Structure formats: C-alpha cells, structure tokens
Amino acid sequence: MALRHAVLTALLDNELSGYDLAKAFGEKVGLFWHASPQQLYAELARLEDAGLITGREVLQRRRPPKRLLTLTDAGLAELTHFAAESAKPSFLRDELLVKVHAERVADTDALIEQLEDHAARAAAKAQVLGDMLTGLRGPKHEAAYLATTNTPGPYLVCVRGRLFEQEKQTWCTWAADVLRARTAGRPIPPLPPR
Amino acid sequence: MALRHAVLTALLDNELSGYDLAKAFGEKVGLFWHASPQQLYAELARLEDAGLITGREVLQRRRPPKRLLTLTDAGLAELTHFAAESAKPSFLRDELLVKVHAERVADTDALIEQLEDHAARAAAKAQVLGDMLTGLRGPKHEAAYLATTNTPGPYLVCVRGRLFEQEKQTWCTWAADVLRARTAGRPIPPLPPR
DNA sequence: CACATCATGTAACCAGTTACATGATTGG
DNA sequence: CCAATCATGTAACTGGTTACATGATGTG
Structure with a gap:
C-alpha cells in the first residue's frame, strides 16, 4: 500500500x-x-x-x-x-510492449504509428521534467544545488523520471525505425547510444 | 485488461x-x-x-x-x-522513488543501502537480458538478425527491458553516491552519461 | 528423510478503473 | 450563455496480492 x-x-x-x-x-x-x-x-x-x-x-x-x-x-x-522498510522491486509494465511482442500477428504499420506516438509523448514529458529540474535548482549548477539543498529527494526523483522518458523515447523511435526498415527492405539502423 | x-x-x-x-x-x-x-x-x-x-x-x-x-x-x-488498438501510456511506479522523495524525513543511510541493493539487482537483470539477446540472435549481428527473423517482436521487447534495467542501475548508483557525498561533505558526482 | 521442483488451484482481501453525480465561479 | 475550472465525492466493477491448500516425484 x-x-x-x-x-x-x-x-x-x-x-x-x-x-x-x-x-x-x-x-x-x-x-x-x-x-x-x-x-x-x-x-x-x-x-x-x-x-x-x-x-x-x-x-x-x-x-x-x-x-x-x-x-x-x-x-x-x-x-x-x-x-x-525495504522497497519491493518495480516492474516494467507496458501494454505497448505486449503489442510489440505480438508483432508477428499484428498490423505492423499500426504498430509503427503507435511507437512514434509514444515516442513523441515521451519526448514531451522529458521536456517538462527537464524544465522542472532547471526550475528547482534555479541559477545554481546541479552539483551545487544538490550539495546545499535540504530537500534533494524531489530533485533526484525528477532526474529518474526524465531518464525514464528519454529511454522510452529512444527505444520507441528505434523500434519504429527497425520495423519500417524491415518492411521497406532497407538496412536496420543501430540503437543510438546514450 | x-x-x-x-x-x-x-x-x-x-x-x-x-x-x-x-x-x-x-x-x-x-x-x-x-x-x-x-x-x-x-x-x-x-x-x-x-x-x-x-x-x-x-x-x-x-x-x-x-x-x-x-x-x-x-x-x-x-x-x-x-x-x-492504441496502447495506453505506461507510468513509472516505484516504491523506492516515493522513499527517495521523502528523504528529508528518512534515515539516509538506510536509503543509500536500498539504492545500492536495487542497483545490484538491476545490474543482474540487465545481464540476464543481455544473455537472452545474444541467445536469440545466435551467431548473427543484431542488424542481420533483425533483418531476417520473422519474429523481431520478442527481441525488440528484450532490448527495452535491458535499457530499462541499465537506466535503473545508473540512477540508483548515482543517487546513492549523491546522498553519500552530501553526508560526508564530499563533492557531488555528476550523473554518468550513457 | 528432508527439501526442491512439478503441477494445480481457492478464498479473502486490497487496490485501481470507469462511470456517474453535484454545484459554484470565471473567462470568452 | 457556454465551456472550462474549482471542488468534492459515490457506486459498481475489474484487477491484483497474500495467504492457504494439496499431492506427486526427483535429488542429496
């Protein structure tokens, strides 16, 4: 609970x-x-x-x-x-992943569209979180802010949220590109490093 | 459902x-x-x-x-x-984040311990997923496998799981380092790029 | 002989979602 | 005057967790 x-x-x-x-x-x-x-x-x-x-x-x-x-x-x-208390481990739980897993029997174009849609939403959220971070730390650099604030918790959590959204965006974009390349017979792009 | x-x-x-x-x-x-x-x-x-x-x-x-x-x-x-159908967006939902958010009123040492524990678990999962990926694609390179298999879904999903665990590990380790540096009065480390 | 693994569930409870319900105020 | 926002909920249902229950076989 x-x-x-x-x-x-x-x-x-x-x-x-x-x-x-x-x-x-x-x-x-x-x-x-x-x-x-x-x-x-x-x-x-x-x-x-x-x-x-x-x-x-x-x-x-x-x-x-x-x-x-x-x-x-x-x-x-x-x-x-x-x-x-020790926190229970968190799981990744994403409907979209279930759909991608079932790509074999799915409409690939519809899947690609969804992946791109989710990528766009993730990018928007990452942006919002980035703005929140700059808002929190004000004029200071990250290290200086984290060294001096007495509430580092919210900032750290926000960084995690941002990483999560960035990671989601990267993957969704790549997965869409891979599926597109397959149907078009083009070469498969590599996963961008980050 | x-x-x-x-x-x-x-x-x-x-x-x-x-x-x-x-x-x-x-x-x-x-x-x-x-x-x-x-x-x-x-x-x-x-x-x-x-x-x-x-x-x-x-x-x-x-x-x-x-x-x-x-x-x-x-x-x-x-x-x-x-x-x-269009997949509903997935949320990050993690007890550990709630605890970190409440760091102000928590036992910081206990939190650091948990962060390091979660980092270790995430690293182990990432390893397992990495092995699964090499197992799936066999002797081929990733691009070649993805170009030729008729079931790219499971592979793509597995890549996402691995990214998620790697990201979690990176953040947990960094957050623990930040909290440790604060209590010790040492300089705050930067978030490692990835 | 004990413990792990194979194999299948039930019951009670707690958490989460969807749909509905109400009424005031502010802005265009 | 209409739509959005402020402000608070209830009811019915679906999904998920925890604890319990049973019995066979293989391994040290």
Whole structure:
C-alpha cells in the first residue's frame, strides 16, 4: 500500500487540498506515481480516519470552500517508518510492449504509428521534467544545488523520471525505425547510444 | 485488461502449461510484464471459458499430468485485434522513488543501502537480458538478425527491458553516491552519461 | 528423510478503473 | 450563455496480492 505514502510525501512540503493533490498526481507526482482523483479522495478519507493527516476548512472569496490537508505528527512518523522498510522491486509494465511482442500477428504499420506516438509523448514529458529540474535548482549548477539543498529527494526523483522518458523515447523511435526498415527492405539502423 | 493479452502473446510461439507460464512470467515475460501464478491460473480459466485457448492433457512418466495450452483461432484473432488498438501510456511506479522523495524525513543511510541493493539487482537483470539477446540472435549481428527473423517482436521487447534495467542501475548508483557525498561533505558526482 | 521442483488451484482481501453525480465561479 | 475550472465525492466493477491448500516425484 504505497499510494498512502505517496500522498503523505506529497503533503510533506505543501499544505494541499484534495483537488490540488489530484492535479499534482496528474503532473509532477504523476510522472513517477500515478493515481486517479477518485483513488485520492478515497485514500484521503482513510488517512484522516487513521489520524495521519488533518484538514482545515478554508473559505474563499467567490470559490467553493476547500479543505487544506496537513501531515500530523503520526503521519510524519509513519512516513519515516515507511522509508526505512525495504522497497519491493518495480516492474516494467507496458501494454505497448505486449503489442510489440505480438508483432508477428499484428498490423505492423499500426504498430509503427503507435511507437512514434509514444515516442513523441515521451519526448514531451522529458521536456517538462527537464524544465522542472532547471526550475528547482534555479541559477545554481546541479552539483551545487544538490550539495546545499535540504530537500534533494524531489530533485533526484525528477532526474529518474526524465531518464525514464528519454529511454522510452529512444527505444520507441528505434523500434519504429527497425520495423519500417524491415518492411521497406532497407538496412536496420543501430540503437543510438546514450 | 492486458494480462489476458500478455498470456496470449506468451502462447504465440510455444505450447505451455500453466506452470510453464508461471515460470515464464517470473523470468522472460516477467521482465516486462509481471503476474503471479494465482493471477495466471485465474486468467487461464477465463481464457478457456472464452474459447481463446484450449488445453490438452499430457500424461508424463513419473510426473503429475499437465495441460498444455494452445491459442485457438479466436485467440489469435483477439490478439491481432488487440495489437491494433492504441496502447495506453505506461507510468513509472516505484516504491523506492516515493522513499527517495521523502528523504528529508528518512534515515539516509538506510536509503543509500536500498539504492545500492536495487542497483545490484538491476545490474543482474540487465545481464540476464543481455544473455537472452545474444541467445536469440545466435551467431548473427543484431542488424542481420533483425533483418531476417520473422519474429523481431520478442527481441525488440528484450532490448527495452535491458535499457530499462541499465537506466535503473545508473540512477540508483548515482543517487546513492549523491546522498553519500552530501553526508560526508564530499563533492557531488555528476550523473554518468550513457 | 528432508527439501526442491512439478503441477494445480481457492478464498479473502486490497487496490485501481470507469462511470456517474453535484454545484459554484470565471473567462470568452 | 457556454465551456472550462474549482471542488468534492459515490457506486459498481475489474484487477491484483497474500495467504492457504494439496499431492506427486526427483535429488542429496
């Protein structure tokens, strides 16, 4: 049950509403841990029942009121405890790979199209993550930022997300090129080094 | 519902028993799509009910009898149809990243240990995948193999798995080095290029 | 004789997805 | 006035994990 801890982590630095969290999980956080709004609202209710977070009502001018959520001491302790446990290994799990594996019985042109589509999306995400990284470290160089910040965690995680997307882009592009070269009888391109 | 299709794909080339499949999902297939034996047996029952696979009993000397499963024509058609649909984007979802994100409130030494552990596992998996690739292409060069085989799918997928594990190893090692350098007051190492 | 491997599952629970539901406010 | 965004959820279903259960055979 790591969604719970992903939520606690997201609340570590900011006081957020359920809505804010849903947005964060669709963007920043979502780049390494995805969850739907419905899942979040359910989890938030459970977390509040368990006393790991508390909410305070904030009235807004010309907006519906919102509940800003904060970690309690118990929530903080829970997070610290969680971080010390050994993490289970993560798996690559990708529908597209299943389809490529079944290329033999698939429509190759449709597959190529999808590979290129996924490559483009990955490139866009990598770009967003790159911008987030420069935003985080500000005017400093990476090494200087990592040496001095007291929250290196988010930066490190963001680097991983970026590597992941870059790797995905590289592979998708190459795989599409390979399949295209095969159907056209052209020479197979090598996998670009990175 | 892509487990169903992952199973069909695994049966595309070989006739397998439930037990064989469970092993394959723990090894080869599991490197890009993981499933537990329980999930598989449940899915197999459903697939047979749906008429997408059939089993034939095989008696063995000095072994319990097993049921070898094969794709039916309907199963093949289902797979072809699935491959043409657009695949939903895959997410990176990793407990370890949640922990690193929460580094601020975690035991840094414990985290470093885990990062190094995960790096070692990733390196081992990458090695296995590399061996699988050389096994698949035999004496040929990659380009020659990909140009001539009629099943490039498994090879391409395997390359992706290897890239993923290499990327994971690179990052885990670097992140551990960064955290270690911070606590020791040493200079932060750069992320190695690849 | 004990442990690993072959071979197959069931039951209970937890996590995640899809579809639906509601109502206010802001910007074009 | 309509669409987008802010803000919060519920209900029904599907998918996945953990723990348990059974029994045969091969290896040290």
